[in-house]
Amino acid sequence: MARDLAIDLGTANTLVYARGQGIVLNEPSVIALNQNTGDVLAMGHEAWQMIGRTPGSIVAVRPLRQGAITDFDITQRMIRLLLHRAGVSRFNRPRVVICVPSAITEVERRAVTEAARRAGAAEAQLIEQPMAAALGAGLTINEPVANMVVDVGGGTSETALISLGGVVALQAVRVGSFDIDAAIQGFIRREYGIAIGERTAEEIKVSIGSAFPVNDGVKAEVRGRDLMTGLPKTVILSPVEVRTAISEPVTAIVDSVIACLGEAPPELAHDLIVRGMHLVGGGGMLAGLAQRIANETEIPVYLVDAPLECVVLGAGKCVEAYDQLKVMFMGERM
Numbered sequence: 495m496a497r498d499l500a501i502d503l504g505t506a507n508t509l510v511y512a513r514g515q516g517i518v519l520n521e522p523s524v525i526a527l528n529q530n531t532g533d534v535l536a537m538g539h540e541a542w543q544m545i546g547r548t549p550g551s552i553v554a555v556r557p558l559r560q561g562a563i564t565d566f567d568i569t570q571r572m573i574r575l576l577l578h579r580a581g582v583s584r585f586n587r588p589r590v591v592i593c594v595p596s597a598i599t600e601v602e603r604r605a606v607t608e609a610a611r612r613a614g615a616a617e618a619q620l621i622e623q624p625m626a627a628a629l630g631a632g633l634t635i636n637e638p639v640a641n642m643v644v645d646v647g648g649g650t651s652e653t654a655l656i657s658l659g660g661v662v663a664l665q666a667v668r669v670g671s672f673d674i675d676a677a678i679q680g681f682i683r684r685e686y687g688i689a690i691g692e693r694t695a696e697e698i699k700v701s702i703g704s705a706f707p708v709n710d711g712v713k714a715e716v717r718g719r720d721l722m723t724g725l726p727k728t729v730i731l732s733p734v735e736v737r738t739a740i741s742e743p744v745t746a747i748v749d750s751v752i753a754c755l756g757e758a759p760p761e762l763a764h765d766l767i768v769r770g771m772h773l774v775g776g777g778g779m780l781a782g783l784a785q786r787i788a789n790e791t792e793i794p795v796y797l798v799d800a801p802l803e804c805v806v807l808g809a810g811k812c813v814e815a816y817d818q819l820k821v822m823f824m825g826e827r828m
Contacts, residue, residue, distance in 0.1 A: 498816060499580055499615075500809035501573070502593040502626075503606070506648030506671060506776055508538075508572075509803060510580050511810035517803060518580055523648075525572050526554045537575050546691040566605055574613035587616035589816065591809045591823070595650040596622045596666050619823040621812060623647070623805050624654030625661065627774040629822070630808030631798045635659055640758070640765035644751055644787065644795070645805065646777030648672050651747045653754035653771075655762060659821065663757035665750040671777040673743040674699055681739030686729050688718035699780070702733045705744045706782030706789070710734060744786070747777075751787055770794030774804040 500511040503523070510519035521538025528535055530551050536544065544554040555568065582588055590610050594603065603620060610618035624643045625635070633641040633656070641656045649670045655663040675695040682688050682695075690698075694716065702714045710733045720727040751771075755763065773784050773795055779802075784795040798804050812819040 497581070497586075498589045498591070498813045499577070499582075500591045500593070500806055500813045501576065501610075502623075502806035502809065503573075504593075504647055504776075504805075507802065508576060509806040510576055511806045511813060512580055513810075513813045516810070517806060519576065520803075523556055523572070524554055525556075525568055525575075526552060527568070528552055534571055534575065537572060542693075545693055566609060569605075570609040570612050573609050577614045582614050587614055589617040589619070589813075590615040591619050591621055591812050593623050593626045593805050593809050594620050595647070596624060596652055596654065596661070596664055619820070621809055621822055622652075622654070622661070624652050624664070625656065625822055626805045626808035626812075627798075628654070628656050628772075628808065629811050629819075630800075630804035630806070631772050631774065633772065640762035640769060642754075642766055642769075642771035644771055644773050644778065646670060646747060646773070646775040646780070646783070648776065651750060651775075651777065653751045655754060655758050655766075657762060662759065662762060663754050665754035665757070667746055667750045669743050669746045669750075670775075671696075671699075671780075673746075674703065674740045674777070674780070677740045677743055678703070678736060681735070682716065682718065682729075682731070683721070685735075686718075686727075687721045688716070688727055688729060689721055690716065690718040694718065698731060698736060699740070702731065703736050703740060704733055704781040705737070705740070705748075706786040707733075707737075708782040708785070744780075744783070747783075748787055748790055752791060755791060755793070766793050770796055773797045774801050776802050 498513040502509045508523045512518045522542040524541040526536040526541035526544050541554050607618040623645050627643045627645050628635045635656050636659045638658050643654050645652045647670045650668050652666040654661050678695040714731045716731050717728050788795040
């Protein structure tokens with residue numbers, strides 16, 4: 495008997511939820527390929543370790559960028575590997591629910607479902623990430639009250655106002671955690687003449703990155719390659735410098751939240767002052783982001799209990815009660 499699966503095909507991490515079991519897989523959305531033979535060498539944590547450390551013939555790539563499929567063939571192979579690791583074979587083809595950004599186009603939507611079907615799914619349904627996040631956070635989305643979810647992912651940030659089981663207002667920008675990492679890389683290159691990799695940039699973001707002054711006493715030692723001499727070089731970075739470096743992507747995220755609030759009907763806007771908004775996604779864990787949004791919108795902001803797993807847990811609820819909750823799927827609501 496095939497177990498139905500929910501997949502959060504995140505730009506940074508991919509999570510798989512199996513019906514009756516919970517989360518069975520949580521791996522970085524990275525796949526390592528031998529360019530000469532086309533063979534898949536590794537996926538997930540193993541492939542992530544290879545980023546920036548491989549010879550010319552081996553590439554570690556993220557097939558999803560900004561929430562969209564950049565390489566259909568590699569994405570299909572990645573989904574097939576995911577299904578295989580979750581125990582799917584030719585003889586037990588599961589129904590699969592895939593979480594996707596609201597901003598994806600009709601063509602990208604078809605590409606995701608087609609990739610899942612070719613990879614071994616009997617049926618593939620899509621659910622918008624903000625809707626899944628609201629379900630995962632345990633919000634009362636079927637009642638006539640305002641529920642606002644801010645989902646900051648690897649490649650996209652989405653703000654959705656949900657009421658009576660539908661999206662009332664939505665703002666999506668293709669800016670996320672990776673853009674924050676890239677901004678740190680660019681800043682260190684410009685200011686210090688040092689090249690660092692995306693993994694180092696991510697470590698800097700996690701250790702001293704912030705969207706609002708929270709802990710400015712800690713500094714970080716950064717090692718990279720001097721662009722002039724080509725030799726290794728170390729510099730000391732302060733949280734204020736990192737905050738300056740990432741101000742552009744963070745401002746774009748905050749502005750999209752404000753724009754979504756501007757679309758809210760007055761009655762629902764009034765609800766939000768009391769109920770607040772909920773922050774989910776890996777990018778939502780950036781220090782001070784909740785305070786920054788709360789300051790600029792004058793609405794309370796709460797980081798949910800499991801920001802990284804929230805979306806897949808919501809899709810998992812759809813898998814557990816497939817027939818009752820299938821109205822949540824993108825095709826069903828159109």
